[in-house]
Amino acid sequence: MSDDACAQTLAFAESPVQLLNTLEWAHTTGPGGFTVVILPPHDPTSRGQLRRMAQLARDSGCRVLWREARGGALTPSRALAALAGPLRRARRLVIGDPFSHYLQVLLSMARDCDIVVVDDGTATMEFTAQLARGERLVRWHRPQARGPRAMLFAPVARRAVRRLTPAAGRSVEVFTVMPVQAMEGITVSANSFSWTRSRFGPPRLTGGADLVGTSLVETGVLHEDGYTAAVAALVREHGITRYFAHRKESGEKLRRLSREARVEIVRPDLPLELVARRGPIGSKILSFPSTVVHTLPHVLSDTDVEVVVCDVAESLFTERVTERASGFLATVTSTARGAHGLAPPRSAAPQ
Structure with a gap:
């Protein structure tokens, strides 16, 4: 060329x-x-x-x-x-x-x-x-x-x-x-992620549950203590075994999550959409409001994977978060549920 x-x-x-x-x-x-x-x-x-x-x-x-x-x-x-x-x-x-x-x-x-x-x-x-x-x-x-x-x-x-x-x-x-x-x-x-689906997968499902991490602590949106407690609660309630870290999450925070939430930390070597498509991946994937609650339903549309979007409790937000920012996260959640029928977790994270 x-x-x-x-x-x-x-x-x-x-x-x-x-x-x-x-x-x-x-x-x-x-x-x-x-x-x-x-x-x-x-x-x-x-x-x-x-x-x-x-x-x-x-x-x-x-x-x-x-x-x-x-x-x-x-x-x-x-x-x-x-x-x-x-x-x-x-x-x-x-x-x-x-x-x-x-x-x-x-x-x-x-x-x-x-x-x-x-x-x-x-x-x-x-x-x-x-x-x-x-x-x-x-x-x-x-x-x-x-x-x-x-x-x-x-x-x-x-x-x-x-x-x-x-x-x-x-x-x-x-x-x-x-x-x-x-x-x-x-x-x-x-x-529709047609390239990803044609290139990889479908993945093997583990039968367990995975949690997608977020960098909202690093960007100053969420308190680290509250986020750690919310992750630990989700791990207990849903039997989550793996936590797929966001590429911008700090090593110190991830070590704390591993220790306190008792979950395996996975650092993906590719965007999560490709990692999920290549597998193995959990039969249930939980995530806080983020891009993946809109992308994974397309990437995994030909599988039986259940994608679940978790609400962010008001108590988790830092003082610097504006009404516009919290409203934006709520919109990410509501639009994903409306477009893809994603359900909230059966048990709520700590308030």
Whole structure:
């Protein structure tokens, strides 16, 4: 495949899930091959998963470039300079996290080309709602940024929002498994995880129960003590034997969960959707509000796995959590139950 052919579509991935959903988009609606630029974060778990996902992308016919874009003072500017040419040539950009400041800079540098946004988790729901309201893009669990740095970045953020807004000669597509707010001019395409199901599985079921971990403690949304107690209660009530850690969970917290909740900690080497599809996996999977309560019902649609979504008790939230943030988590839960018929656990976690 020539470089010119690959340059027609340029995809950026900062996380393993973004790259997985980019491959799902390509399998469903995209070209046979294109260039994927991986912009890895610092944490080793994410980097390891991205390296494994990169090989899957190569096996699927994509050209993959690994670009270190974070680090010292010169690293970001060098990476941006190297990407300037491909950005100017690209006729379509595929991105996974429109909230990322780095990707907003890349969008501001790009030509007036078509845009595809693929899922990077539940944040896609908030992205389409904010875009429809014409707001600056801010993650659901963070307050509006203020101060000199925010003021300096504001022109870049506004330009990125314009790039993400449909206009004459420029299409915008959202490829998602999430229930999103419709917006005039944006094409919403459903992600059914057909690539994942055709590539892997169906998995062998263990007959037991697994729990999906969350990084809501690390992001300051939940108290660690309360979360640990809630996990321990679920382990006792449902006979959970394995806890699949989120890639951003700290080692210290996971060791505490292993000790106090008496559960085996599993650090997945790929996104959980692929781990579940490859198996073995529990016959019941429990999760707090997160992306997987929307993705796993599709990934495991041809199996007898039961996916259960757990409510988050108000007492678990930290003082910094806004009404908007707690409402967003409640929406993740209610929409998953509405779309997939997911039930709450038969016993409630401690209040």
